[in-house]
């Protein structure tokens with residue numbers, strides 16, 4: 001269990017995270033959602049340990065990690081740009097971290113992950129020869145071989161298109177379930193957050209606007225901010241898609257001709 005207690009982060013005197021308290025259960029998938037500048041990445045970095053706290057406490061399984069450096073926390077992140085080594089093959093990237101920690105994953109475990117992420121046909125390719133979705137899966141595999149206690153993902157789907165996005169979402173779900181891995185994901189997309197996670201943390205101006213199940217966010221939004229910025233975005237998307245399927249529907253651009 002990960003516990004955040006009254007977390008505060010300030011840059012100079014500007015408060016970026018304002019009294020964040022919450023608990024994440026083992027194996028849960030949590031999305032952090034909210035408008036730009038709301039503090040999503042800062043919170044992810046605070047959990048990872050690359051951004052020091054200004055106040056509050058972070059505990060994992062009851063142990064206070066607030067001042068424990070990133071390398072000793074045992075959490076791991078997949079960055080938005082994947083941060084892969086371009087001159088190495090996919091396989092060399094996947095096993096790179098094992099150089100410093102040999103024995104953390106066996107060859108069979110690495111092979112299992114490669115199969116789980118459907119990368120068998122791509123392991124010998126260089127990074128430049130991979131598609132965006134394949135790079136994302138290599139980045140996931142590279143992080144997972146290190147057996148993180150918590151997996152952090154920064155906008156893992158934002159660079160991917162529809163079908164690939166759904167397949168990566170499915171894999172994230174499978175991995176979290178199979179490895180009972182607590183997974184925390186930053187996203188700015190309400191649909192992604194609500195369809196992928198067990199609970200969604202909505203941040204607004206560095207404060208918790210709502211931390212709840214997708215069902216409760218949809219059916220019992222806490223305030224007008226949630227209604228306006230989260231639900232109305234989804235409704236517009238839904239209405240647009242419904243309209244497309246109406247008999248005789250024509251794209252707006254053609255109607256205007």
Ligand SMILES: Nc1ncnc2c1ncn2[C@@H]1O[C@H](COP(=O)(O)OP(=O)(O)OP(=O)(O)O)[C@@H](O)[C@H]1O
Pocket residue numbers: 011016034035036037038039040041042043188
């Ligand atoms: N190193 C820093 N020094 C000063 N201010 C910072 C620093 N990092 C972030 N901030 C500020 O903290 C606030 C929150 O930034 P953060 O990146 O956490 O937001 P976000 O919700 O992830 O936004 P986005 O969706 O645009 O990535 C912003 O106002 C940003 O300018």
